[in-house]
Amino acid sequence: MRFFLRRTAFYLFTAWAAITINFFLPRFLKGDPVSAYIAKNQGLISPDAAASLRTLFGLDKNQSMLEQYINYWKLLFSGDLGRSFSKGLAPVTDVIASALPWTIGLVGIATILSFVIGTMLGAYAGWRRGSKADALIPITTFFSTVPYFWLGLIAIALLATGLGWFPASHAYDKGSTPEFSLDFIGQVINHGTLPALTIVISSLGGWVLGMRNMMVTVMDEDYVTVAQAKGLSPRKVLINYAARNAVLPQLSSFALSLGFIVGGTLVMELVFSYPGVGKLLLDATNAKDYPLMQGLFLIITLTILVANILADVAYAILDPRTRQSEA
Amino acid sequence: MTQPETAVIAAVDTAPRPPRKQNFATKFGQAFSMFRNGKSIAGLCILGFFVLVAIFGDLLAPYGPLDKDFTALRQGPSATHWLGTTHMGEDVLSQLIYGTRGVLVVGFAAGIIATLIAVIIGVTAGYIGGWKSEGLSAVTNVFLVIPALPLMIIVASQYENPSLLLIAGVLALTGWAWGSRVLRAQTMSLRNRDFVQAARANGEPLYRIIAVEMLPNLIAIIASSFVGTVTAAVLGLTTLAFIGVIPITNLNWGTILFWAQQNGAFPDFWWWYVPAGLCIALLGMALSLINFGIDEYVNPRLRSAGERAREMRKKGIKVSSSVTAVRTAPPSGSDPGSGGASAPKHASPAADADAVTPVTPPAPASPDDTTAR
Numbered sequence: 001m002r003f004f005l006r007r008t009a010f011y012l013f014t015a016w017a018a019i020t021i022n023f024f025l026p027r028f029l030k031g032d033p034v035s036a037y038i039a040k041n042q043g044l045i046s047p048d049a050a051a052s053l054r055t056l057f058g059l060d061k062n063q064s065m066l067e068q069y070i071n072y073w074k075l076l077f078s079g080d081l082g083r084s085f086s087k088g089l090a091p092v093t094d095v096i097a098s099a100l101p102w103t104i105g106l107v108g109i110a111t112i113l114s115f116v117i118g119t120m121l122g123a124y125a126g127w128r129r130g131s132k133a134d135a136l137i138p139i140t141t142f143f144s145t146v147p148y149f150w151l152g153l154i155a156i157a158l159l160a161t162g163l164g165w166f167p168a169s170h171a172y173d174k175g176s177t178p179e180f181s182l183d184f185i186g187q188v189i190n191h192g193t194l195p196a197l198t199i200v201i202s203s204l205g206g207w208v209l210g211m212r213n214m215m216v217t218v219m220d221e222d223y224v225t226v227a228q229a230k231g232l233s234p235r236k237v238l239i240n241y242a243a244r245n246a247v248l249p250q251l252s253s254f255a256l257s258l259g260f261i262v263g264g265t266l267v268m269e270l271v272f273s274y275p276g277v278g279k280l281l282l283d284a285t286n287a288k289d290y291p292l293m294q295g296l297f298l299i300i301t302l303t304i305l306v307a308n309i310l311a312d313v314a315y316a317i318l319d320p321r322t323r324q325s326e327a
Numbered sequence: 328m329t330q331p332e333t334a335v336i337a338a339v340d341t342a343p344r345p346p347r348k349q350n351f352a353t354k355f356g357q358a359f360s361m362f363r364n365g366k367s368i369a370g371l372c373i374l375g376f377f378v379l380v381a382i383f384g385d386l387l388a389p390y391g392p393l394d395k396d397f398t399a400l401r402q403g404p405s406a407t408h409w410l411g412t413t414h415m416g417e418d419v420l421s422q423l424i425y426g427t428r429g430v431l432v433v434g435f436a437a438g439i440i441a442t443l444i445a446v447i448i449g450v451t452a453g454y455i456g457g458w459k460s461e462g463l464s465a466v467t468n469v470f471l472v473i474p475a476l477p478l479m480i481i482v483a484s485q486y487e488n489p490s491l492l493l494i495a496g497v498l499a500l501t502g503w504a505w506g507s508r509v510l511r512a513q514t515m516s517l518r519n520r521d522f523v524q525a526a527r528a529n530g531e532p533l534y535r536i537i538a539v540e541m542l543p544n545l546i547a548i549i550a551s552s553f554v555g556t557v558t559a560a561v562l563g564l565t566t567l568a569f570i571g572v573i574p575i576t577n578l579n580w581g582t583i584l585f586w587a588q589q590n591g592a593f594p595d596f597w598w599w600y601v602p603a604g605l606c607i608a609l610l611g612m613a614l615s616l617i618n619f620g621i622d623e624y625v626n627p628r629l630r631s632a633g634e635r636a637r638e639m640r641k642k643g644i645k646v647s648s649s650v651t652a653v654r655t656a657p658p659s660g661s662d663p664g665s666g667g668a669s670a671p672k673h674a675s676p677a678a679d680a681d682a683v684t685p686v687t688p689p690a691p692a693s694p695d696d697t698t699a700r
Contacts (some may be wrong), residue, residue: 010465014465014468014469014472017466017469018469018472018473021473025481129636130634130635130636130637131636141612141615142608142612144611145558145607145610145611145612145614145615146564146604146608146665147562147565147566147569147581147584147604147607147608148566149566149569149584150600150603150604150607151604153588153600154594154601154604156594157594158594162594171541174570193502201404213622213626213629216628216629217626217628217629220628241641266476266477266480267476267566267569267570269569278477281477281480282570284500285480285481285484285572288484290343293481293484296477296479297474297477297478299470300474300477301473301474304472304474305472308472312630
């Protein structure tokens with residue numbers, strides 16, 4: 001019980017810190033692009049929207065910092081993240097909501113695939129240590145040190161424009177609208193394969209290496225020897241005894257990797273013009289669309305936090321020791 | 328971890344104390360012993376090559392990085408331009424050589440700043456304990472959760488012309504947390520070791536305990552986190568440059584790729600974009616190799632795993648199929664040799680780090696073992 005309380009406290013603290021950083025970021029900015037924008041579009045922005053923008057960016061000089069902070073929280077709880085300058089003054093929440101499913105769908109699937117494949121390869125390489133399987137590590141490491149955007153561009157050059165196997169960009173064919181039909185789903189899969197493939201290839205290395213090293217360490221444990229001495233089949237020992245214990249640290253780095261993956265997806269979405277959160281952030285940066293930038297940063301951070309919570313719960317279910325040792 | 332012990336043994340063995348100078352030299356050598364293996368040396372050689380290129384870039388580069396040769400636009404590799412030219416007639420090889428400096432300076436500066444923060448926060452959090460430690464740990468975790476690249480883009484986009492140091496600072500700010508976390512865990516486990524307790528009982532001041540007793544045992548982890556941060560910083564810098572957040576006046580490999588992409592080099596003008604990407608990959612690979620070497624130094628099981636398995640296979644024992652080795656070759660006249668070789672191994676199971684217990688010894692031995700425990 002105490003374990004869960006501690007974790008909850010940690011997540012609340014992290015969420016508070018992330019939101020507070022988000023509160024202070026625009027207040028350290030040089031210049032004042034936001035008030036200039038508001039002044040320029042005096043008639044276009046409703047007084048309500050202008051007021052919420054002033055609160056979000058600390059333009060109301062009559063208020064103390066504390067008042068601004070409290071108002072900022074009030075706005076957040078009412079789900080108001082301001083209006084996006086570059087998207088025709090649409091509410092930031094709506095703009096983000098239209099992009100989020102694409103990122104979570106594609107990157108989520110790619111990350112899980114990469115984790116599963118990498119961990120399995122790593123378990124195999126650890127089990128067959130000293131054999132040809134050791135060659136997996138330098139190969140996958142090479143692909144993980146190659147800059148992702150470069151890999152993506154070369155993949156496009158070879159597989160999309162060169163061989164014409166996959167479309168080079170966007171999430172679905174031009175001219176079609178998102179709908180639940182077999183044709184549209186086929187398009188999405190067709191467009192998503194190449195980005196997903198490049199993400200998996202470039203992120204495989206870490207999983208293979210981590211799992212392989214853990215396997216080599218776990219194989220020395222007495223319980224593996226005992227399992228062997230009992231005459232269990234090698235397969236059973238590999239899966240139920242060695243890999244099962246070796247995978248635990250992998251799970252906690254999986255939670256942490258979600259943060260890096262959101263960073264990686266940004267480049268992926270740029271290279272493949274994929275209509276996700278990362279592309280939105282880049283567009284917002286280029287357009288100096290500060291409300292959208294702030295909102296996106298907040299949403300990305302909170303998404304990672306939620307992913308961490310899920311991974312934490314999974315870890316606690318899988319490894320009873322975490323619950324006991326902390327208590 | 329073995330350093331204090333070996334020091335004691337050395338002191339006991341040699342009654343006349345060795346001169347202090349030599350002692351310092353051996354200590355200095357010990358500090359670098361983590362690099363004394365094939366993988367680390369290979370990595371350091373590649374890294375050294377890039378460092379030399381960065382230092383002597385002015386002498387090596389055949390042209391200036393922005394010298395324009397309008398008679399040769401978008402030309403493939405030739406004798407005058409070894410790696411071809413850009414759309415403006417700039418020499419790609421020269422840009423690559425000058426770009427090395429930008430990459431390495433930012434990478435190492437970020438690595439040094441991040442490692443300093445990681446050591447200060449990680450070691451302090453590991454040593455003091457209590458709620459202060461929890462607080463520092465919470466701060467570390469916050470920085471682990473915050474997405475690095477979006478933060479970098481937002482911060483870098485606030486400046487019209489960010490300096491190299493600022494870029495390095497932002498990369499460091501988003502990169503120190505992992506090292507700090509690992510260092511905290513290691514310091515916590517060191518804190519209760521006997522030699523640290525002894526130093527504390529002797530009344531040594533805190534800074535001395537940390538600097539003299541603990542840091543030597545943390546060097547491998549610090550080095551590994553430094554190398555890891557440099558790798559991340561190099562990738563981060565080139566990515567930022569490629570996205571176009573970093574001004575193009577700061578020439579590095581990412582800027583070359585930025586220009587290549589902006590001017591439609593993909594997919595036809597391969598000489599423009601392939602070398603820069605390969606350089607980044609090669610540098611990353613070198614840094615990873617150094618880290619593999621350090622990992623094997625820290626965790627000897629990793630080092631012995633491959634060697635032992637290969638050794639066993641030479642003797643006709645199949646390791647991979649199971650932990651308990653089974654001899655695949657049928658017993659014949661040549662066997663006693665290998666049987667004799669495996670017998671002493673069984674005699675000292677503790678020394679056998681690979682836990683390969685030959686099947687040949689009599690079975691009753693192991694039940695006795697388990698009941699004794």
